[in-house]
Amino acid sequence: MAQEIHREEELREREIPAAFVYDVMPGEEKEEKIKENKYDELNRVISLYSKEPGQLIRILQKAQDIFGHLPEEVQAYIAEKTETPVSEVNGVVTFYSLFSAEPRGKYTLDLCMGTACYIKGAQELMDTLKDHLKIDSGETTPDQLFTVKSTRCIGACGLAPILVVNGDVHGNATTGEILKIIKKYRKGEEIESKKH
Numbered sequence: 633m634a635q636e637i638h639r640e641e642e643l644r645e646r647e648i649p650a651a652f653v654y655d656v657m658p659g660e661e662k663e664e665k666i667k668e669n670k671y672d673e674l675n676r677v678i679s680l681y682s683k684e685p686g687q688l689i690r691i692l693q694k695a696q697d698i699f700g701h702l703p704e705e706v707q708a709y710i711a712e713k714t715e716t717p718v719s720e721v722n723g724v725v726t727f728y729s730l731f732s733a734e735p736r737g738k739y740t741l742d743l744c745m746g747t748a749c750y751i752k753g754a755q756e757l758m759d760t761l762k763d764h765l766k767i768d769s770g771e772t773t774p775d776q777l778f779t780v781k782s783t784r785c786i787g788a789c790g791l792a793p794i795l796v797v798n799g800d801v802h803g804n805a806t807t808g809e810i811l812k813i814i815k816k817y818r819k820g821e822e823i824e825s826k827k828h
Contacts, residue, residue, distance in 0.1 A: 670698050678713045701732045737772045737779035742796040746785030749793040760807045
């Protein structure tokens with residue numbers, strides 16, 4: 633049953649073409665076209681899911697995939713198109729940690745600050761992240777590469793302290809490992825940018 637639902641979602645979403653950009657446009661026109669394409673894509677998502685009750689979270693997830701975050705402008709747009717009060721949309725965005733009203737980095741570094749992780753040195757690891765990336769918890773690096781967040785217990789206390797990077801769990805984390813992880817992702821970005 634779950635596979636059928638997932639397959640149905642995939643088929644629906646194939647109907648949503650990816651946003652496109654004309655490379656020959658001047659900067660301002662190009663930015664406006666990108667924004668327009670994102671809203672076109674969001675309109676398709678809303679038309680696919682708004683007919684079914686209880687789909688606000690799914691629409692917000694797809695919107696965050698499109699825009700990278702959920703600024704007030706996008707929240708208000710979704711509220712209007714789905715005929716949902718803005719306060720309800722904003723309430724969902726601010727309640728669930730998977731949503732962000734602020735831009736997030738490509739890599740989210742979630743450091744567990746639960747009791748077991750804290751006792752095993754999570755604060756020292758957080759200090760390392762802050763010092764090395766020059767940002768505070770909840771902030772994103774200027775290059776939009778990393779966002780540092782603290783989280784409460786993730787239920788793997790035997791692996792304390794734990795750092796989760798975009799869903800990948802790094803247990804028994806050390807300061808040295810954290811610096812290696814950051815270096816690895818930065819190096820991956822450099823390689824990726826050379827390909828383009």
